[in-house]
Amino acid sequence: MSIFSEVPQAPPVAVFKLTADFREDSHPQKVNLGVGAYRTDECQPWVLPVVKKVERLIVEDSSLNHEYLPILGLPEFRSASSKVALGDDSPAIKENRVGAVQALGGTGALRIGGEFLRRWYNGTNNTATPIYVSAPTWENHNAVFADAGFKDIRPYHYWDGAKKGLDISGLLDDLEKAPEASVFVLHACAHNPTGTDPTQDEWKQIAEVMxxxxxxxxxxxxxxxxxxGSLDKDAWAIRYFVSEGFELFVAQSFSKNFGLYNERVGNLTVVAKDNENLTRILSQMEKIVRTTWSNPPSQGARIVSKTLNCPELFAEWKGNVKTMADRVLLMRDQLKAKLQALGTPGTWDHITQQIGMFSFTGLNRKTPTKPRHQSV
Incomplete structure (x- = not known):
């Protein structure tokens, strides 16, 4: 008998199981509506033109090598990533109280931040600090914070199924009732999976209560x-909270806006009260990284860093991002128009009111099983 014979079979990760089913489907007109990865009109992955250009520059750069990066990551990548989130003119950056950790995608950034909070926030090794995630949320949020050691993970009101929009009153009520020092995981933009974001006025209400x-x-x-399609517009909430004096973390992913899904390029931006606190925070995060992946990979970080730090490449990248965002908005318009043209029961305005890659259609849980058997 194997010493591992008592290990239970873990269930498959749902979204990747759907992708595996999609690959096995032989239908010539099959459509994958599950995993969040951009596709062209021909349903093909799109390598951003600016990424192709930068990859060639990296190959031709004889000064580059494969030595270890610093534990916290490529310095020029980290600083440029934080500037994208907070803005070039961010007072917090000028005050030298912003730092960062290069991470393995957004998931890695969440995990390093979560591990740090469990060890050093609201006491030492406090596993009882409540972690609030939206209902619904990206399925990995719960697991990431649970595996970081937190024992009390709670949902906060977000989606109002009746009006197919944000439940702002429920959200604010949960903020009012949450124990002090609770951690709230907020989606900066393009909420996953609803596609529904707070307005700027609603963000201000959220910040006031928090x-x-x-x-x-x-x-x-x-x-x-x-x-x-606008970097500044999509970062408005983050920048507003910083302007209001919050100490906060931002888990950034460059999987979507660079199309670098398999390079795992992420960044954890830390906004601290002052430089002294920042230095101590990063020293502890360095210890966490050392026993997690020790040193991050360089290829994806170099692609992002070269792009963000070169004005010409940065402008080209913004154009590539807008191309993707505009096409997603167009698909929303066309889907809504088609549903209305077919006389589909119900109202479909929420499809175009939502933004980003995901949409809560308003269908019930049983409805999607039929399209799935029709290669959708």
């Missing part, structure tokens, strides 16, 4: 630029 109640903000920013 500041008054002494709640910690952990932004998940996976779609900056991809939601509206």
């Amino acid at each position: 500041k008054r109640r002494n709640l910690f903000v952990f932004f998940d920013s996976a779609y900056q630029g991809f939601a509206s």
Whole structure:
């Protein structure tokens, strides 16, 4: 008998199981509506033109080697990533109280941030600090914080199924009732999976309650630029909270807006009260990284870094991102128009009111099984 014979079979990860089923489907007109990866009109992956250009530049750069990066990551990548989130003119950056950790995708950034909070926030090794995630949320949020050691993970109101929009009153009520020092994971833009974001006025209400109640903000920013086509517009909430004096974390992913899904390029931006606190925070995060992946990979980080730090490449990248965002918006318009033309029962305005890669259609749980058997 194997010493591992008592190990239970874990269930498959749902979204990747759907992708595996999609690959095995032989229908010539099959469509994958599951995994969040951009596709062209021909349903093909799109390598951004600016990424192809930068990859050639990297290959031709004889000064590059394969030595270890610093534990916290490529310095020029980290600083440029934080500037994208906070803005070039961010007072927090100028005050030298912003730092960053290169991470393995947005998931890695969430995990390093979560591990740090469990060890050092609201006491030492406090596993009882409540972690609030939206209902619904990206399925990995719960698991990431649970595996980081937190024992009390709670949902906060977000989606109003009746009006197919944001439940702002329920959200604000949950903020008011949450224990002080609770951590709230907020989607910076293009909420996954609803596609519904707070308005700027609603963000201000959220910030007011969180500041008054002494709640910690952990932004998940996976779609900056991809939601509206504007990097600045999609980062508005993050920048507003920083302007209001919050100490906060931002988990950034460059999978979507660079199309670098398999390079696992992420960044954890830390906004601290001052440089002294920042230095101590990063010293502890360095210890966590050392026993997690020790040193991050360089290829994806170099692609992003070269793009963000070169004005010409940066402008080209913004154009590529807008191309993707505009096409997603067009698909929303066309889907809504087709549903209306077919006389499909119900109202479909929410499809175009939502933004980003995902849409909560308003279908019930049983409805999607029929399309799935028709190769959708």
